[in-house]
Amino acid sequence: MNRVLEHTKTKYPIIQAPMGWIARSQLASAVSNAGALGVIETSSGEVENCKEEIIKMSELTDKPFAVNLPLMFLKDDSMLNFCVDHGINFVTTSAGDPSKYIHKLKEANITVYHAVPNLDGAIKAANAGVDGLVVEGTEGGGFKGMEEVGLLVLLQSIKQHIDLPMIAAGGIVDGPCTDIQEIEYSDFPVWCRGMAPITTRIYNLGGMLNMPVSCGGVVVNPGDVVIADDSGVLVLPPEEADQVADEAIARQEKGLANQNRVAAGEKLGELSGASLKVAEATQG
Numbered sequence: 001m002n003r004v005l006e007h008t009k010t011k012y013p014i015i016q017a018p019m020g021w022i023a024r025s026q027l028a029s030a031v032s033n034a035g036a037l038g039v040i041e042t043s044s045g046e047v048e049n050c051k052e053e054i055i056k057m058s059e060l061t062d063k064p065f066a067v068n069l070p071l072m073f074l075k076d077d078s079m080l081n082f083c084v085d086h087g088i089n090f091v092t093t094s095a096g097d098p099s100k101y102i103h104k105l106k107e108a109n110i111t112v113y114h115a116v117p118n119l120d121g122a123i124k125a126a127n128a129g130v131d132g133l134v135v136e137g138t139e140g141g142g143f144k145g146m147e148e149v150g151l152l153v154l155l156q157s158i159k160q161h162i163d164l165p166m167i168a169a170g171g172i173v174d175g176p177c178t179d180i181q182e183i184e185y186s187d188f189p190v191w192c193r194g195m196a197p198i199t200t201r202i203y204n205l206g207g208m209l210n211m212p213v214s215c216g217g218v219v220v221n222p223g224d225v226v227i228a229d230d231s232g233v234l235v236l237p238p239e240e241a242d243q244v245a246d247e248a249i250a251r252q253e254k255g256l257a258n259q260n261r262v263a264a265g266e267k268l269g270e271l272s273g274a275s276l277k278v279a280e281a282t283q284g
Contacts, residue, residue: 003165007111007131008090009064011035015113015134015167018068018092020044025053029060038063039092042079043070051082064090071096084108092134099128113167122158132165133158156182191233 004013014036016028020043028038040057042050057065067083072095074080080101083091091105094115105112106129114125115134122133135158137151155168176196177183183190193216212221218235220226225241227234236244262268269275 004132004167007113007165008037008066010037013167015039015066015092018043018070018094021046023068024050025056025060028053028065029057032057032061032063032065035063037090038065040065040067042068043073043095045073045075047075047079050079054082054086054088066090066092068092068094069101070094071098071100077101080104083110093130094134097128098125098130102128102130116158118154119157119161122162126162126164130164132167133162134167137168156185189228191228 002013004015005011008015010032012035014031016023016031016036016039018039018041020041023039023041025040028040031038038057038061040050040053044050054067067079067088067090069079069083069091071093084104088110090111090113092113092115093101098112098114102112111132112130113132113134114128114130115136116122116125117136122135125133135151135155137154151168155166158166175192176194177190177192178196180195212219215235216233220235221237223238225236225238227236258268258271261271267275269278
């Protein structure tokens with residue numbers, strides 16, 4: 001079983017980013033209900049409001065969720081004690097040394113993933129006893145180090161020294177990608193048109209969040225459901241996702257049933273109707 005799933009107890013190995021003032025109960029519960037791990041932020045410093053948001057989670061979801069503790073910005077132990085007293089099972093820590101609170105968190109049987117921006121930070125976090133890492137390359141948000149190390153390079157570097165489960169962002173690129181060897185080595189999910197020997201970083205291009213984009217000629221809007229595997233990428237409006245998922249599951253179940261019938265001796269052509277069509281065409 002995927003080690004991240006063992007820790008998160010979720011359907012998908014995805015952990016929502018704990019964005020200040022944004023990652024509150026409405027967002028976190030929606031993420032948890034969708035099968036990933038929602039996270040309540042505390043980096044805003046609004047301690048009492050964040051505590052209320054944690055309490056609201058039990059009203060909005062019965063799925064696992066987590067709380068982020070940005071160590072550098074915690075004025076005291078009140079938020080830590082609140083998590084312990086309220087049975088929080090998963091905590092992400094960031095912006096500081098996890099050894100400061102790791103013992104108390106582990107005594108409460110809380111799983112701890114620490115955000116790291118470089119190899120040194122990853123080694124220190126591992127030595128402190130964290131259960132996993134959130135690897136943040138220079139492309140990511142949040143509190144990062146001064147070194148501009150790309151995510152793929154950082155994943156590869158940490159993987160060579162530390163055997164801990166790691167969380168990293170995937171990428172879907174509307175064009176060719178670079179560093180294909182590093183991508184394959186890191187087992188990092190990327191869907192793109194092909195490969196290229198150059199990078200666009202030299203152009204110093206910026207970007208925007210929550211805006212429609214075009215990938216492979218398909219418009220992807222904020223909130224769309226994106227499903228990707230080795231066969232390709234599927235983009236669905238959220239209002240269509242449940243119906244399409246139900247149809248896909250029904251088709252998959254029918255296919256498995258037909259496999260069992262073929263294994264029992266029935267002919268595939270008769271099950272699919274192909275034999276009848278061939279016979280009709282031959283007779284005609």
